[in-house]
Amino acid sequence: MEIKREALVNQISDPSAIWDLIIIGGGATGLGVAVDAASRGFKTLLLEQSDFAKGTSSRSTKLVHGGVRYLAQGNIGLVVEALRERGILLRNAPHLVRNESFIIPNYSWLNAVFYSVGLSVYDLLAGKRSFGRSRLISNHELIQRIPNIQQKGLKAGVLYHDGQFDDARLAVSLALTAIEQGATLLNYFRVTSLSKQGDKINGLAVTDMETSISYNLKAKTVINATGVFVDEILVMDAPEAGPMVRPSQGVHLVFDKSFLGSHDALMIPKTKDGRVLFAIPWHDRTLIGTTDTPLDAHQMEPKALEEEIQFILDTSAVYLTKIPTRKDVLSVFAGLRPLAAPQGESQKTKEISRSHKLMLSPSGLVTITGGKWTTYRKMAEDTVNLAIQSGGLPKRPCKTKTLYLHGFRESVDWKDSFFVYGSDAISVKALTRENPAWKEALDPRLPYIRAEIIWAVRNEMARRIEDVLARRTRALFLDARAAMAMAPVVAHLMAGELNKDERWEKEQLLSFNSIAKNYILNG
C-alpha cells in the first residue's frame, strides 16, 4: 500500500470535522492507542512532531520480556501482565518478535540456586504462554554456548527464555496497522496548544513541520501519549501542573557480533552497583546495555554520558574474554525512560515502579505514560477504555488481543535480513525489477540495498534521511560510520521519490550528519 502524505494531510483539512480521538505522540504508546481505537471503529487521528519512534521507542534494549528484575523486586502483578503481553505480541507479530535464550553466568552456587528457583517461578507465571522452560546448565554447556564468557570462578549457568525484537520496525508495523484499521497518522506534525470549550478540552492546534501551516482540529477526546514530554502537554492544559515524569537515561553500545560470539544472550542480573546488564545478539551485532541515570531535563536526541559508556565497557570486561574497547564501538545510543516523578528525594530511579500511569485531567485530557514496549497493547486498551468514558464515546470492546499486525507472517527466516518486513518482503524485493540498480548494496558493512530506501519513502512514510537510516533500516544503530557513508546516496534516492532538489539533499545531509556524529565514539 503506497501512502501519500498529501492525501493524509487532506484528511485533516476540514476544520468542522470532529475526531473521536486525537492522539499526541507516535511512539509505542501512541501508536498502540491508534491501533486500538481505530480497530474499535473510532475516528482516530495521531500526530507525531518528528518521526514515528524517534523518541524512546527506537532506543530500547529490544526485549519483549516479563522483567526478571521486577520479579526480584517482588512486583508479581507487573511480571504476570508483561508475560501475558509477551505471549500476545509473539502471536500477533511473529515476524518481529523472536524467542531468545538468555544465560545468567553464576560465580557462586548460592546465586545459581537463587536464579534457578526465581526463573522457575518466572516460567510458572508465564503459564501456557511460556517461551520454554528455564534450567540450570553446567559450566561445560555454558562455555560451549558462550565461549567468550569469563571462566574464572564460574560455577554454573541458568538458561531461560524471553522475547527479542526490533523496536522501530514494530513501530512502523503498528503505524501501518493503524492506517489499515482506518486511522489517520501524520509524522512531522507538532501539537502547539489545546483548545477548550468552557473547562473541557475540545481540540488542539497543530503545525505541519514541513510547510509551517497550522491547523485547528476538533476532538471528543485528546490523548497525551508523549513519553518524557507529557508534562509539556499537561502544562498546555493547566499551566500550574506539577511534573508527572522524571527522565532516566539508558545507554547502549553496539559491537561486532564476535564480542559475544553466541546466539544466546547474556544476562548479568546484578552488576557491581546493583544494575542489570544485557549483551544481546541483534541484527548480526552485539548490543550491550543499559544504564539508569536520572536527568533533570529531556531532549529529542539524548547523549550518552562518559560515565555511562565507561560503566558498560568496564562491566563487559568483567564478564567477557574478548574485551570490547571504545574503538570497537560501532554505535552508541541513549534513550529516556519516562519514570514517575519521585515523591521523596531518596527514591532511586531503578526502584521507581515501571508500571504505566494513566490519568484523567478535570479538562478531560487523558494522559498515558511509563510502562514498557512489551505492555504497549494493554496500555492502549486501558487508555481507550478511559477515553470512551471521558469523550462520551459508544462502548465497544477491545479487539487487539487477536489482531495480527501489519506484515504478519508465521514462517520467518531470521537469516534473511528482509525478515523485518514480514509479508512485505516480497514486494520490497520486487522493486528491483522496476529498477535493477536498486539491487545494489548501500554499504558493504550492512545488508541494506537501495530498494529499501524507495520502499521506506513510498510505503512507510519516511520523510528524512534519518527516518530511513535510523528507524526504517537500523543502519545508524548498527554502524554509525557506515550510516554516514550511505547518507549521500540515500539523500539522492529520496530526493528522486519526493521530488526534491539538490538544496534539499544538502540540507538533509547536514542535518543527518549532525545527529549521526553523536552515535560515534571518538578517542
Ligand SMILES: Cc1cc2nc3c(=O)[nH]c(=O)nc-3n(C[C@H](O)[C@H](O)[C@H](O)COP(=O)(O)OP(=O)(O)OC[C@H]3O[C@@H](n4cnc5c(N)ncnc54)[C@H](O)[C@@H]3O)c2cc1C
Ligand atoms: C534505555 C531503555 C531501554 C528500554 N528497554 C526496553 C525493553 O527492552 N523492553 C521494553 O518492553 N521496554 C523497554 N523500554 C521502555 C520502552 O522503550 C518505553 O516504555 C516506550 O518506548 C515508551 O514509548 P512512548 O510512546 O511512551 O514514548 P516515546 O517513544 O518517547 O514517544 C513519545 C512521542 O511523543 C512525541 N511528541 C512529544 N511532544 C509532542 C507534540 N507536542 N506533538 C506531537 N508529538 C509529540 C515525541 O516526538 C515522541 O516521538 C526501555 C526504555 C529505555 C529508555
